[in-house]
Amino acid sequence: MENVFLNSLMVGAVLLGCAVFSALASDPDSLYDYIVAPGxxxxxxxxxxxTFRAKKADRVAGKLIVQKISLADIPTLDGAGVSMATLYFPPGVANRLHLHPRASELLQVTGGSLFVSFIDTMGHRFDQKLxxxxxxxxxKGMVHFQINLDPKNPAHAIAAFSGANPGTIPIATTVFGSGLSVEVLQQSFNISKESVELLVAANTAPPL
Structure with a gap:
């Protein structure tokens, strides 16, 4: 009888812990029907x-097109805990290594095919063909990418996020385009000064 009671307590504790984790894992619940922007x-x-009105995006050969619908586009998403994006992949084009610090992502392929992958904090890589x-x-927070390996046909996808403002951190641009010293980058990646300079040049936006 005592074991049954202890087991019940343990199960209850686990369920409570899961509920608390779930509550902390997403945007906080709003206390209102919806939130309007200040003013x-x-x-x-x-x-x-x-409402979000779709913007026409010109398709350029070899260029990924991502149309985000987030808090910046619909202010009333504040408190809703969701956002999304549509993605167009020309043949052979990747959505380069990046991460979303404030939301998990659920991506569904709607046309063509994609190879996708993420890397966890233990260095394990999870690959899949979709x-x-x-x-x-x-x-949330895991480094990942998607690539269209088909040399002839484009691919399309829709991504849903568990937050209204998931944020995107592109790895290459953030690391090599942020003005870090050559010495830091050399030691961090164990590469030559010449390699660092090439990567910096490739990932630094030209002045406007």
Missing amino acids: VNPANVSADLF QPGDAFVFP
């Missing part, structure tokens, strides 16, 4: 504040 008169709220209708989860 917006609640009396003037209309459907337009909940066909239309297949979906894959990238846990």
